[in-house]
Amino acid sequence: MSSVLLDLKPDWARITFVDDEFTADFHYFWLRHNCPCLSGCRHASTKERLIDAATIPLEIRPLRAVLTADDSGTPAVAFFWAPIATKDDSGGLVIQDEKEHVSVFPVQWLRDNAYGVNRDHVHELPPHDAALVTIDYAAYIAEYADTNDSSRLGDSGTVQYRAALYDRLSKFGVAVIRNRGHDTEDIILDFIDSKADVIPTHFGRIEHLRTDNTENSNNDQLGYTNSAVRLHTDQCYAETVPGFQFLHCIRPADVGGENYFVHAESAANYLKTEVNRRAYELLTTVPVRFDRRQAKFQALHVSPILRLSDEIDPATNERKLAQVRYSYFTQGAQTNVPFSELREWYEAQQVWDKLLYRDDFQLKAGLQAGDVVIYDNLKVLHARNGFSGPRHMAGVYLAAADLWHHLGQAKKAASN
Numbered sequence: 001m002s003s004v005l006l007d008l009k010p011d012w013a014r015i016t017f018v019d020d021e022f023t024a025d026f027h028y029f030w031l032r033h034n035c036p037c038l039s040g041c042r043h044a045s046t047k048e049r050l051i052d053a054a055t056i057p058l059e060i061r062p063l064r065a066v067l068t069a070d071d072s073g074t075p076a077v078a079f080f081w082a083p084i085a086t087k088d089d090s091g092g093l094v095i096q097d098e099k100e101h102v103s104v105f106p107v108q109w110l111r112d113n114a115y116g117v118n119r120d121h122v123h124e125l126p127p128h129d130a131a132l133v134t135i136d137y138a139a140y141i142a143e144y145a146d147t148n149d150s151s152r153l154g155d156s157g158t159v160q161y162r163a164a165l166y167d168r169l170s171k172f173g174v175a176v177i178r179n180r181g182h183d184t185e186d187i188i189l190d191f192i193d194s195k196a197d198v199i200p201t202h203f204g205r206i207e208h209l210r211t212d213n214t215e216n217s218n219n220d221q222l223g224y225t226n227s228a229v230r231l232h233t234d235q236c237y238a239e240t241v242p243g244f245q246f247l248h249c250i251r252p253a254d255v256g257g258e259n260y261f262v263h264a265e266s267a268a269n270y271l272k273t274e275v276n277r278r279a280y281e282l283l284t285t286v287p288v289r290f291d292r293r294q295a296k297f298q299a300l301h302v303s304p305i306l307r308l309s310d311e312i313d314p315a316t317n318e319r320k321l322a323q324v325r326y327s328y329f330t331q332g333a334q335t336n337v338p339f340s341e342l343r344e345w346y347e348a349q350q351v352w353d354k355l356l357y358r359d360d361f362q363l364k365a366g367l368q369a370g371d372v373v374i375y376d377n378l379k380v381l382h383a384r385n386g387f388s389g390p391r392h393m394a395g396v397y398l399a400a401a402d403l404w405h406h407l408g409q410a411k412k413a414a415s416n
Helices: 028-033 107-112 137-144 155-172 184-191 264-275 277-285 339-356 400-415
Strands: 004-008 012-017 022-027 064-069 075-081 085-087 093-095 101-106 134-136 174-178 207-209 229-232 244-251 259-263 288-294 297-303 306-313 318-324 363-365 372-376 380-384 392-398
Touching (some): 004 075, 012 028, 012 075, 012 107, 022 028, 022 107, 028 075, 028 101, 075 107, 101 107, 137 155, 137 174, 155 174, 155 372, 184 244, 184 372, 184 392, 259 264, 259 372, 264 277, 264 318, 264 339, 264 380, 277 306, 277 339, 372 380, 392 400
Parallel strands (some): 134 174
Antiparallel strands (some): 012 022, 064 075, 075 101, 085 093, 207 392, 229 380, 244 372, 244 392, 259 363, 259 380, 288 297
16 A cells, blocks of 8 residues: 555545656546446446446545555555436436445556646645634734834834735735724725825725715615625726725624635636636636626726736746636626537636635635725635625725835835
8 A cells, every 4th residue: 555645635636656656636526437336337247337427526526535455455545425316227317325435446447547647737726714814903003002102003013014914915815904993094004105095986986885875976786785796806897907905894794794705816727727727718718798887887898707918937838817807797798709609608607606616715704893804806806795784894996006015115124
């Protein structure tokens, strides 16, 4: 057994053949489809395959897997699965009467049938642990309070706090700030200097996202209702999209209203290398109409969901991802795809969407009064659950150049 190492990834297994000095990655659906057992997957006498590929869920994952030996004592890898529906002799779907199904693969068979060999460019799951992106402003106040005003940060604390923001936003694209306070205008200066300003939109300078909104114009949109708002980026219909947005919690909902995020750049890379390259290619090439139509405002922009830059990644020799535009509620009718190809494009979008709604892709953060979340609007998708009660969030858009200049100065100062 020591000649083989087993590493279970979220969507595939990596087997290291130590003696032969190579690794091979195997999709779980491929392993389940190639189960060699004689109890439903292969015919007992002819050994021909009985299981139909159409019955294997592409999202299947093993319950567990272990290094073992087969009945002849040959080194093997055993995968344990939850029961799935298979076809009976009449073509109907039946679920086998078993608590779990076991697939025992001889190591030599896996070696002979290896296909994902020595893959260099493997992408991990998007960050989904809220602790990685959380900053407690109260803790900074406790350590770095201004000597003249204990409710505010001193100069050194301000530098450390902004440097921490820089680190989280540059690495994860999102930062959650607990206990920041109740003055939205003051919070703006956490992210940009006083010579810069926020980006106003057709909603106004600051959006007050609540159901009884009276401050903003053009408030006939989902953000001003108590409905759930699924994952999206903002202002997809604008030619130039605001680089960052922050949400300041003035009052949380009585029930629901939690925010959640997906680092879409990581998700797109995962889609490309781990799930479905063809879907990635379609999402980077097929233009989509983002069409905002309100009673007193209309705007249209056409762009692929995933826009590539002209910059080449030297590790892969492929173009880097520049921006994600994804907004189901402003997505117009898709009319520029040939009839015979439209289903394929919809399937690509569904593959993408299913990834985004996996628990291991999402970073969840319920905000309390005084909390703030800021995110990269070009690389991070955001959403909220439906709610009841008078929830109130202040939304502010910022230019990326202003933010990086401001926080970059603090990062440089903190490093000296």
